[in-house]
Amino acid sequence: MKHFIRLLVFAISFTLSAQESLPTTEIKTLDGTTTSLQEISKQNDLIVVSLWATWCVPCKNELDAINELYTDWQDETNVKVYAISIDDSRTVSRVKPLVNGKAWDFDILLDTNNDLKRELGAATVPLTLIIKNGKIVYRHSGYTPGSEDSLFEEIKKHS
Amino acid sequence: MKKITVLIVLILPMLSFSQETDTKDNTIFKQFLDNLSGSLETNGQWYTNDAVLGDFEDPLPEFDLRNEHIRVNSYLRLDYSFLENFTVGLQAESYEPLPLINYYPEYNDTRIATYYANFRNKKLDITAGYFYEQFGSGLLLRAFEERQLGLNTALRGGRIKYTPTDFLDITALYGQQRVAFDVSESDIFGFDTNFDFTKAFEIKGLNRLSLGLSYVGKKEDFTPPVNEFDPENEFDITDFPEMINSYSARVDVDFGNFYINTEYALKGEDVTFIPPALPGDGILEGKYFDGNALIFTAGFSKRGLGISNTFRRMENMTFTAERNAKDISSTEFQFNMQNLNYLPTLTKQQDYSLANIYIYNTQPGLFLQNFGGQAGEIGNSLDVFYNFKKGSKLGGKYGTKFTMNFAYWALLDAEFNQTESTYNAEFLKFGNRLNRDINFEIRKKLNKNWSSIFTYINTIVDKGVALGGNLGTDGDIKSQIVIADVTHKLGSGKSVRLEGQHLWTKEDKKNWAGAxxxxxASSKLAFYVTDIYNYGNEIKEDQNHYYNVGGSFTKGATRVALNYGRQRGGLLCVGGVCRFVPENTGLTLNINTSF
Structure with a gap:
C-alpha cells in the first residue's frame, strides 16, 4: 500500500508537465507502409488521432459520430482525422472491411502489437488526441454521446 | 532493486515540485521534464465477504491463508528521450500486498520489471534490454503485454531492426522471455524480413504484394527425469529436441477492393507430456512431434460493403518459452504463461456481459494421451459489414449499419494410436464440432437524439470447451442472446443509455436476463448501474444477481473509475487467452494517468 501511494504521488506530480512530444513508434497503413505519429504530424498542421478497436463499442460510436460531421469539420478547420486501430492479430483482419462497411472517411492506421498504445500510456480505448504542429495539445479517454461536439470546440481553438 | 525503485520514486517527485517554486533557474530541469514521458495504471480491489456468494476466498491456498482483502496492482512506465535518437525507459510494477486474484502468483512484489535503451534513426532501430515484438501474424513469435490478464512476454536481450529502403526490412533478435519478475531458462533467437514487391518494382494496379519470412529458434537444456519406481531406467536422450527451429512464410496481396493475406508456419519437433493421471515421467520418451499452422484470409471491400473470411488450421502449435509450460498440470500452463506465439480465438469478440458466458476458446495444442487425444483445430470465420445508404428504404434518414459474423470451429480430424504414442491428422478434414456462431448487429440512428444497437447471437459451444472436460464428445451448449442498446442524448453533453439483454439456453445454468x-453527466463524468440475473437456474439458491454500480471521472490524461459489485465466475478471456475466475464481490478502483 505504501508503495502504491508513493507511485501515485510520483505520477501525479508529473502530470503537471504533460507529455508534448510525439512518439516515433512505427505504425502501419492498411497497405503495409510504415509511418509514425511524428511523420504524420509533419505532413499536417492539425490532426485528430483516435485509438480504437473493432471490438470496442464506444470507439465505434465515436468514429461513427465524427464521420457524420467530418465533412463540416474539414470545411471549417482543415483538420485531418486518423483512426489508429489497436486490434491485434485476433481481429485485425476485420479492420479493413469494417472501415469500408461503415463508409468511414478517415485515414486508418494499424498498431497491431500495441507499441504506440503502450507509449501513449493508453490503458483503455478510445483515446482521442489533438496534435498541433507536432505537439499533443489535447487528450481525452473514453467516449460519451455528444463529446464529439466538445472535441470540435477544442479543434476550433487550435485551428 | 527494491531500494532503487523506492529511491527513484521518492526523489523524482521532490525534484518535480521544486521546479514549481523556482521559475527562472529551471531550464535544464524543464528540458528534462519535456523529454520525459510516462504513465501510471493502478487497479485496486477490496474483496468483501458476500452473504449470498460466500466469503472471499483466493483460489491459491497459500495466498488464501494470508487473508488479504485489499490488493493493488500498479504499473509505472517512464521513458526518457535524449540526443534526438536515444530513448531509455523502465516499467516498475507493484503487486501489494498480494496480486489481484487470478494473477500468476509470482507477480508478488514491487520491482522494476522491465528496462531498455533504444537508438532509432531512419534506417536503424537498436534496442538493448526488454522489448516487444511480433513476427507476421504471431504464429511463431509475439512478445506483448496484456495487463488485465497478467501477461507480459517481453524478451530481455537485444534487437536490431534495419530498414535500408522502403521496400525491405530486416529484424534480428535474441532474448529470454520475461516470466513475472524473472526470465525463462531458455534462449530465444529470431529473424524476420519483409519485402514489398509493389514498392521495389513499382507495380501498377496492385496496392500491395509483399513477402515475409521468419525464423524463431528456442534452445533449452534438458535434464532427464529419474523414474521414481525404476531409478536404473535411463531416459533415452537421443534426438531429444533441446533446440527447436521454426519457420514461417507469408504473402499479402491487395488488389484494391480484393485482398488476400496468408501465412504458413512450421514449428520444429518438441516434446509432449503424459497426463499426471497416467504412469510415466511426465515427458513422453523418444517421441517428438512437429507442428504447423496455416492461416488464409480473403476479403473484398468497397465503400459501404466489407466482406472478410479467415480460414485457419493449427496442428500441435503450442510453443512455450520453457517446455514445462506445455504441461497442463503446470502453474504456467494454467495461467497461460510463457507462450512464445499468439494463437487467438477467431470468433467475434463481444462487449456485452451475457455474450461472454458461453464462449469458444481456441484449441491449438497436441494432447496425445488425454482422453481420446486431440491434435489441433480447424475452422473458419466470416464477417460481413454493410451500410444501407442514407435515404434508401432500409437506410432511412441517417443510414443503417449492418454487421454479420459466422464462425465454425472443429477439432482436427485425426487418428490416435495411444499404445504406440502416434497419431495421424488429416490436412483439410473437420473433426468433431467445437463451436458454431452466427451473430448480427444493426446500428441505427433514429433521430437527432436517439440511436440504437440491436444484437442477435446464436451460438453452439462444445461442453468440454465451455465447462471443461473432454472435447467434442460430451454435447453442446446451444444459446441465443438478444441485446438492445439505446442511447438518448439530453443535450449539453448529457445522455442516458439503456441496455437490455436476454440469454436463452436449455443447458447448464439455463436462462439469464440483464440490464x-x-x-x-458530461464528457468527464459518468455513472452506471448494471445487473445480470440467472433467473432460469434450476437450483433456486443459485439464482443469483450479479449487480454492479459505479462511475468514472476523466480529465485530460487522467481517468478514475470506481465500481462496487459482484463478478460472475467463469472463463476470463481477453484476446483469445482465457482463464477460470471464481465469483467475487468487492470494491474496485482504477486510476490511469499519463504525462
Whole structure:
C-alpha cells in the first residue's frame, strides 16, 4: 500500500508537465507502409488521432459520430482525422472491411502489437488526441454521446 | 532493486515540485521534464465477504491463508528521450500486498520489471534490454503485454531492426522471455524480413504484394527425469529436441477492393507430456512431434460493403518459452504463461456481459494421451459489414449499419494410436464440432437524439470447451442472446443509455436476463448501474444477481473509475487467452494517468 501511494504521488506530480512530444513508434497503413505519429504530424498542421478497436463499442460510436460531421469539420478547420486501430492479430483482419462497411472517411492506421498504445500510456480505448504542429495539445479517454461536439470546440481553438 | 525503485520514486517527485517554486533557474530541469514521458495504471480491489456468494476466498491456498482483502496492482512506465535518437525507459510494477486474484502468483512484489535503451534513426532501430515484438501474424513469435490478464512476454536481450529502403526490412533478435519478475531458462533467437514487391518494382494496379519470412529458434537444456519406481531406467536422450527451429512464410496481396493475406508456419519437433493421471515421467520418451499452422484470409471491400473470411488450421502449435509450460498440470500452463506465439480465438469478440458466458476458446495444442487425444483445430470465420445508404428504404434518414459474423470451429480430424504414442491428422478434414456462431448487429440512428444497437447471437459451444472436460464428445451448449442498446442524448453533453439483454439456453445454468442503465453527466463524468440475473437456474439458491454500480471521472490524461459489485465466475478471456475466475464481490478502483 505504501508503495502504491508513493507511485501515485510520483505520477501525479508529473502530470503537471504533460507529455508534448510525439512518439516515433512505427505504425502501419492498411497497405503495409510504415509511418509514425511524428511523420504524420509533419505532413499536417492539425490532426485528430483516435485509438480504437473493432471490438470496442464506444470507439465505434465515436468514429461513427465524427464521420457524420467530418465533412463540416474539414470545411471549417482543415483538420485531418486518423483512426489508429489497436486490434491485434485476433481481429485485425476485420479492420479493413469494417472501415469500408461503415463508409468511414478517415485515414486508418494499424498498431497491431500495441507499441504506440503502450507509449501513449493508453490503458483503455478510445483515446482521442489533438496534435498541433507536432505537439499533443489535447487528450481525452473514453467516449460519451455528444463529446464529439466538445472535441470540435477544442479543434476550433487550435485551428 | 527494491531500494532503487523506492529511491527513484521518492526523489523524482521532490525534484518535480521544486521546479514549481523556482521559475527562472529551471531550464535544464524543464528540458528534462519535456523529454520525459510516462504513465501510471493502478487497479485496486477490496474483496468483501458476500452473504449470498460466500466469503472471499483466493483460489491459491497459500495466498488464501494470508487473508488479504485489499490488493493493488500498479504499473509505472517512464521513458526518457535524449540526443534526438536515444530513448531509455523502465516499467516498475507493484503487486501489494498480494496480486489481484487470478494473477500468476509470482507477480508478488514491487520491482522494476522491465528496462531498455533504444537508438532509432531512419534506417536503424537498436534496442538493448526488454522489448516487444511480433513476427507476421504471431504464429511463431509475439512478445506483448496484456495487463488485465497478467501477461507480459517481453524478451530481455537485444534487437536490431534495419530498414535500408522502403521496400525491405530486416529484424534480428535474441532474448529470454520475461516470466513475472524473472526470465525463462531458455534462449530465444529470431529473424524476420519483409519485402514489398509493389514498392521495389513499382507495380501498377496492385496496392500491395509483399513477402515475409521468419525464423524463431528456442534452445533449452534438458535434464532427464529419474523414474521414481525404476531409478536404473535411463531416459533415452537421443534426438531429444533441446533446440527447436521454426519457420514461417507469408504473402499479402491487395488488389484494391480484393485482398488476400496468408501465412504458413512450421514449428520444429518438441516434446509432449503424459497426463499426471497416467504412469510415466511426465515427458513422453523418444517421441517428438512437429507442428504447423496455416492461416488464409480473403476479403473484398468497397465503400459501404466489407466482406472478410479467415480460414485457419493449427496442428500441435503450442510453443512455450520453457517446455514445462506445455504441461497442463503446470502453474504456467494454467495461467497461460510463457507462450512464445499468439494463437487467438477467431470468433467475434463481444462487449456485452451475457455474450461472454458461453464462449469458444481456441484449441491449438497436441494432447496425445488425454482422453481420446486431440491434435489441433480447424475452422473458419466470416464477417460481413454493410451500410444501407442514407435515404434508401432500409437506410432511412441517417443510414443503417449492418454487421454479420459466422464462425465454425472443429477439432482436427485425426487418428490416435495411444499404445504406440502416434497419431495421424488429416490436412483439410473437420473433426468433431467445437463451436458454431452466427451473430448480427444493426446500428441505427433514429433521430437527432436517439440511436440504437440491436444484437442477435446464436451460438453452439462444445461442453468440454465451455465447462471443461473432454472435447467434442460430451454435447453442446446451444444459446441465443438478444441485446438492445439505446442511447438518448439530453443535450449539453448529457445522455442516458439503456441496455437490455436476454440469454436463452436449455443447458447448464439455463436462462439469464440483464440490464444496464448509464447516465453521462458530461464528457468527464459518468455513472452506471448494471445487473445480470440467472433467473432460469434450476437450483433456486443459485439464482443469483450479479449487480454492479459505479462511475468514472476523466480529465485530460487522467481517468478514475470506481465500481462496487459482484463478478460472475467463469472463463476470463481477453484476446483469445482465457482463464477460470471464481465469483467475487468487492470494491474496485482504477486510476490511469499519463504525462
Amino acid at each position: 444496464t442503465l448509464e447516465f453521462v
